[in-house]
Amino acid sequence: KAGVTQTPRYLIKTRGQQVTLSCSPISGHRSVSWYQQTPGQGLQFLFEYFSETQRNKGNFPGRFSGRQFSNSRSEMNVSTLELGDSALYLCASSLHGQGVGDGYTFGSGTRLTVV
Amino acid sequence: DQQVKQNSPSLSVQEGRISILNCDYTNSMFDYFLWYKKYPAEGPTFLISISSIKDKNEDGRFTVFLNKSAKHLSLHIVPSQPGDSAVYFCAASALGTGTASKLTFGTGTRLQVTL
Numbered sequence: 411k412a413g414v415t416q417t418p419r420y421l422i423k424t425r426g427q428q429v430t431l432s433c434s435p436i437s438g439h440r441s442v443s444w445y446q447q448t449p450g451q452g453l454q455f456l457f458e459y460f461s462e463t464q465r466n467k468g469n470f471p472g473r474f475s476g477r478q479f480s481n482s483r484s485e486m487n488v489s490t491l492e493l494g495d496s497a498l499y500l501c502a503s504s505l506h507g508q509g510v511g512d513g514y515t516f517g518s519g520t521r522l523t524v525v
Numbered sequence: 526d527q528q529v530k531q532n533s534p535s536l537s538v539q540e541g542r543i544s545i546l547n548c549d550y551t552n553s554m555f556d557y558f559l560w561y562k563k564y565p566a567e568g569p570t571f572l573i574s575i576s577s578i579k580d581k582n583e584d585g586r587f588t589v590f591l592n593k594s595a596k597h598l599s600l601h602i603v604p605s606q607p608g609d610s611a612v613y614f615c616a617a618s619a620l621g622t623g624t625a626s627k628l629t630f631g632t633g634t635r636l637q638v639t640l
Contacts, residue, residue: 414568424574434638441626443626443627443628445628445630450632451632452531452614452631452633453569453614453616453628453630454630454631455628455629456626458626465626466623466624466626466627468627491616500566500569504552507625507626512621514571515571516560516561516568516569516570516626518566518567518568519568521579525608
C-alpha cells in the first residue's frame, strides 16, 4: 500500500512569507499529526487532525495552522515566516490516532529553509 | 521543558555487541512508550513499544525495559548490526488522557555500529 506522501520535499522561503505544506495519509487513515524537527529539539508536536477536526494542539504560536479535508489529506500553513521556522516538518498518519505507536506511519518530511 | 530526555546524543558500538539506548521522562501521566528509528532523509520508523503495565517487551533483537519508579526506559539491541546505524528517538504518550494522539519525543541518540 502507498505510504504517507508529503509535498514538497524541499522548500526555500524568505522571512515574512507564508508557506503551505501538504500531507496525504495512508488510504483509510483518518488521523494526521504534524511534527517539527529541529537540531537539538527532537520532534515537537504541532497538531493532530481527525475527521477534519483539530483534536490536539502543541505549544506553537498561532502562525502555525492546519486543516484536514474530507479525504483525510491535510495541509499545514505557516504565516509570517521567521528564520527559526527552518526545520524538517513531518506528518504521521494513523487509523484512529489513539497514541498506539505501531499505528503511526511517518512521511519523509518537508525540509523548509527560511532565508 | 523537556519531558522526555535522551542524554546521550551519540553512541558507538561494535558489530555483534549489545547497544543500550537510554531515555528518561518526567511526566507521570505518560503510560505508553515507543522507540522510533530514523535514517537520514526518511521519516521515523516505529521500532517497538511498551505499555506502563509491563516492564519488558521483546521483538527479535530489540528489547525495551521500563522502570516506572525511576521514570526510565532503555532499548537493547542484541546483536548490533551495521544496518542499525541510525538516530533513535524515544517517545511517550498519555493514553489515559484526552491527548493520547500527542507523542512527546526525546532529542534522539545517534547510534553507529562499527565493523
